[in-house]
Amino acid sequence: MQYSQKVLDHFMKPHNVGKLKNPDGQATEGSPACGDQVSIDIIVNEKTHIIEEIKFQSYGCASNIATGSIITEMAKGKTIEEAKNIGWKEAAEELDGLPPVKMHCSVLAVDTLRNAIKDYELKHGLAEADKFSKEMIVEELKKVIYPQVGEDIVSLKMVKYVGFENGVAIIDVDIPSFDTYRDNVAEEIEEHLEKFPEIKEVKITM
Numbered sequence: 001m002q003y004s005q006k007v008l009d010h011f012m013k014p015h016n017v018g019k020l021k022n023p024d025g026q027a028t029e030g031s032p033a034c035g036d037q038v039s040i041d042i043i044v045n046e047k048t049h050i051i052e053e054i055k056f057q058s059y060g061c062a063s064n065i066a067t068g069s070i071i072t073e074m075a076k077g078k079t080i081e082e083a084k085n086i087g088w089k090e091a092a093e094e095l096d097g098l099p100p101v102k103m104h105c106s107v108l109a110v111d112t113l114r115n116a117i118k119d120y121e122l123k124h125g126l127a128e129a130d131k132f133s134k135e136m137i138v139e140e141l142k143k144v145i146y147p148q149v150g151e152d153i154v155s156l157k158m159v160k161y162v163g164f165e166n167g168v169a170i171i172d173v174d175i176p177s178f179d180t181y182r183d184n185v186a187e188e189i190e191e192h193l194e195k196f197p198e199i200k201e202v203k204i205t206m
């Protein structure tokens with residue numbers, strides 16, 4: 001697999017590794033695509049809302065370690081609002097790119113950071129727990145990467161329809177029967193949607 005020098009550098013010598021004592025925000029997330037995990041701890045200045053300290057622990061692949069390292073570097077010194085706007089494409093770009101099949105590692109890092117910030121916001125009364133809606137399903141589908149090209153299935157216009165009724169999520173995906181990644185994409189959609197207790201069943205039509 002072709003990795004950039006920057007990915008290799010961050011993999012060999014990751015920055016900000018470890019845990020923080022009494023973090024203000026914390027999140028541990030697993031990638032539905034591969035089962036790997038990242039956890040992020042943050043210390044936030046209560047007045048300025050600047051992320052003053054940040055550490056991560058990785059339980060996964062080289063890209064997982066490299067993206068954990070880069071995302072913590074990118075978020076350090078930023079306000080929580082600024083850090084929330086860091087996207088997975090920017091994180092991958094900051095590493096001078098990732099192989100398409102490894103783009104989900106970048107999604108995982110960004111997701112974990114956003115959830116650590118959310119944890120801080122919830123604990124400090126800055127946000128309320130999200131109310132479930134169909135839009136949340138669409139947002140979650142933006143984290144499902146089509147591995148052949150390293151782009152999400154929503155941007156690729158593969159998602160033709162999203163519905164939610166009586167606890168059943170209905171997703172219509174346009175992906176040909178001969179596509180090697182077909183089952184992989186279906187599995188990933190299911191795993192991404194598993195985290196919503198409101199969804200009792202996922203129906204995928206292809």
Ligand code: FES
Pocket residue numbers: 031034035036037060061062063064102104105108
């Ligand atoms: Fe699992 Fe990279 S995070 S393959």
